[in-house]
Amino acid sequence: MRDSVREQALFSEAPILKSVLTLAIPTVISQIILVIYNMADTFFIGMTESDAMLTSVTVCMPAFMFLSAISNLFGVGGASVIARSLGSEQIKKAKRTASFAFWGCVGLTLVYSICALVFMHPFVDLLGGADPLVHDNACGYLWMTVIIGGVATSLNALLGHLVRSEGRSMQAGFGIAMGGVLNIALDPLFMFVILPKGQEVIGAGLATMLSNLIATLYFLLVIYVNRDQSVLSLKPTVKALQYDIPRDVLLTGLPACLMTLCENISYAVLDNLMATFGMMAQAGIGVAKKVNMLAHCMVRGMSQGVLPLIAFNYAAKDYRRMRSAVLLSTSISVGLATACMAACLLFSRTFIGVFIQHESPSLDYGAAFLRILCLGGPFSACAYAFISFFQATGESRKSFVLAILRKGILDIPLMFILLRLIPVYGIVWATPIADTVCCIVAIALFLRFTKGLFHDHYIRGTVEA
Secondary structure, eight states: OOOOHHHHHHHHTSOHHHHHHHHHHHHHHHHHHHHHHHHHHHHHHHTTTOHHHHHHHHHHHHHHHHHHHHHHHHHHHHHHHHHHHHHTTOHHHHHHHHHHHHHHHHHHHHHHHHHHHHTHHHHHHHTTOOSHHHHHHHHHHHIIIIIITHHHHHHHHHHHHHHHHTTOHHHHHHHHHHHHHHHHHHHHIIIIIISOTTOHHHHHHHHHHHHHHHHHHHHHHHHHHTTTTOOOOOOOOGGGGSTTHHHHHHHHHHHHHHHHHHHHHHHHHHHHHHHTTOHHHHHHHHHHHHHHHHHHHHHHHHHHHHHHHHHHHHHTTOHHHHHHHHHHHHHHHHHHHHHHHHHHHHHHHHHHHHHOOSOOHHHHHHHHHHHHHGGGHHHHHHHHHHHHHHHHTTOHHHHHHHHHIIIIISHHHHHHHHHHHSTTHHHHHHHHHHHHHHHHHHHHHHHHHHHHHHHHHHHHHHHHO
C-alpha cells in the first residue's frame, strides 16, 4: 500500500539530528515566509501613512487567525493520529483519519465564514474596530480573507499538516511558502495598480485570499499525484467516523485549537484596552505584535516539523529516540527565540520604522511595545515545544492545561491588573510574564511525564524478560 521506506527510515533509523533538521527546516522556512507575508500587508499598508488603515488590519487579525484555530483542530490532531497510526502500523486508520480531518475542517470553516457574514458589523466593533475610520476598511478585509477566502485559508494550513504527517516535510513547506511568496507579489499589484486609491486594505485582503487558494490547489495536486504511495485519502467515508477517529483527532487537536483561539481572544482584549489610549497606541501594538511573530512562528515551525517524528516513535515505543528529538528541537527553538529577542532589543525602533514610515507617536509606542513583548520569546519557545510534545503523544489534558494557561488564564487577568499599575505599557507586560510562568509549568509536566514513561517501560521490560 505505502511505498514510503525513505520517510519511515527518517522517522525510525536516521541520526536524530538529521531527522529533526530534515523535517523541521522546510517547515521553519515556510513559517518565516508566512510571517514575511503578514508583514508585507502591514508594510504596504504603512506606505499609505494611514494609522486608520494599519489599525483596521490589526483588529481583523484575531478573526483571521481563528481560521488557524480551525485548521489546527483538525490538522494538528489529524497529523498526530496519522503519525501514531503509522508507528503502530495501522494504515487503514491513517487513511480514514485524513478523510475525517479534511471534511471536518471544510464543514466547520463554512459555518464560521457564514457567521462572520451575518454578524460582520458587530463582530468588527467587538474586535476594536468601532472607530468609523477603521470600521469600513476592517469590514472589507474581513470580507475578503474570512468570508470569501476562509475555506482556502483553513485548508492551506490543514493540508500542510497532513502532508507533513507522513514525512513529506519538503512538499509541505514548499506549499506553505508558495502561498506566502504569492501574497507578497500580489499585494502591491492589487493595492496600488488594480484597485483605486483608498482601497488598499481590500487589495491586501484580496491578495491574501488568492494566494491561499492557489496554495490549497497545490496541496490537492500533491495528494492526487502521490495517491498510490500515500496514506492520505480525502474521499469521504462513513468509516472515518468510526474506530474512535473523531474522538482521537478532536481531543488531540483541541489544545492547539484552543491555544490559537485564546491567542485571538487575548489579542482582541489587548486591542480593546489599547484603543482607550487612542489610535496611535493601537497602531503601535499592532505592528509590534507582527514583528514579534517572527520568533513565535519559527518556534511553531520547529514544533510542527518534529511532531510526526515524536508521535511515530512514541507509538513505536522508542522512547529514547522520542526524548532526544524533543530535547534537540526545544534547544534549537529556544536558541532561535533568544537571537530574535536580542535583535528586537537592539533594533526595535528600526524594525518598527520599516512599517510605520512617518514620524508619529505610533512609532514610539511600537518600539517600546516590541522591547517588552520580545522578552517572553525564549520562555514561549520552551513552553510551545512541550505543548507540541503532549499533542504528539496524545496527552490532550496536559497540552490543554498548558494551552489555556499560556493564553487566557494568566495573560488576560494580568492585562487588567497591570493596566492599573502601569498605564498603557502594563497591558503589554502581561504577555512575557504569562509566557514565563507557563514555561515553568511545562518543564515540570514534561519531566514528570517522561520519568513515569521510562519507569513503566523499564518495569514492563523486566516483567516480559
